[in-house]
Amino acid sequence: MLDNIALFLLIVEKGSLTAAGREAGLSPTTVSERLAALEAHYGVVLLNRTTRAISLTEEGRTLIEGAKRVLGEVEDLDSRIRFGAQNxxxxxxxxxxxxxxxxxxxxxxxxxxxxxxxxxxxxxxxxxxxxxxxxxxxxxxxxxxxxxxxxxxxxxxARRRVICAAPAYIQAHGAPKKPVDLKSHNCLLMRFGGNLDNLWRLSANGVKQIVTVRGDRVANDGALVHQWALEGHGIALKSELDIAPDLQAGRLVELLPDYAPPPxxxxxxxxxxxxxxxxxxxxxxxxxxxxxxx
Missing domain, CATH: 3.40.190.10 (Periplasmic binding protein-like II)
Known part of the structure; x- marks a missing residue:
């Protein structure tokens, strides 16, 4: 039963029965049979399956939540017995x-x-x-x-989000003096799923401002936006956790510090x-x- 539950978790993680079979070294037929046995044991459907995708039923989601906890405890007990309580x-x-x-x-x-x-x-x-x-x-x-x-x-x-740019960009295009100036600059934008992060929320003396920015580069990868900023392609809005070494080394310069977004x-x-x-x-x-x- 525990092996079948572990295989069920693997199917969900890999997104298909075939991929789970490859990972576990099992044939697709064996994976399908063991999933069917698990569903028969509980008397419910755990996965909705089509030719292209799988999705969890409510019962499947409940099993996932409990199974990770139970299997984690079993694995932890096994490692403590095999390798000692301190390892x-x-x-x-x-x-x-x-x-x-x-x-x-x-x-x-x-x-x-x-x-x-x-x-x-x-x-x-x-x-x-x-x-x-x-x-x-x-x-x-x-x-x-x-x-x-x-x-x-x-x-x-909580960490500050910092408006920043490379010295090369500032030398070529100048630095914004107030939030509205961002509208005339090339801003490097992040896309989070379907949402474009082009509304930059700034704050000064408790007064909040929202500036709609635009630019010629958009990415769904924060590391790429970081790289573009370092290369001098525009102004970015980044967490201080990501850019602190660059600020300290002068590779990036903080802009509009008096209007910094809330942490x-x-x-x-x-x-x-x-x-x-x-x-x-x-x-x-x-x-x-x-x-x-x-």
Missing amino acids: LSGPIRLSAPSDLGRNLVSDAVSSFLAKHPGITVELLLSDSYIDIVGQGIDIAVRFGEIIDSTLRSRQLK SPVQLLLPPGRTQPRRVRALTDHLAQAIDGA
């Missing part, structure tokens, strides 16, 4: 924004793995919405407010459930310390 082992799936993930989070993962060589971390980078439960994510690092109220969260220090929440999101494997708790603590200390 941590097993896989962790971690999601992070692309820019933060390539730098600060990646460095934190490296230092964590140096202490716990029995652990493997799969780091998934995306600036778009992630279905944490459906994709089997153990920890997600995210900016902004929580959309899914069923998720657990660990609040970290943005930073948080670690965790799937629903009462308990986590020790390895996940340990990485959560390590990430919190690394991000808050940056």
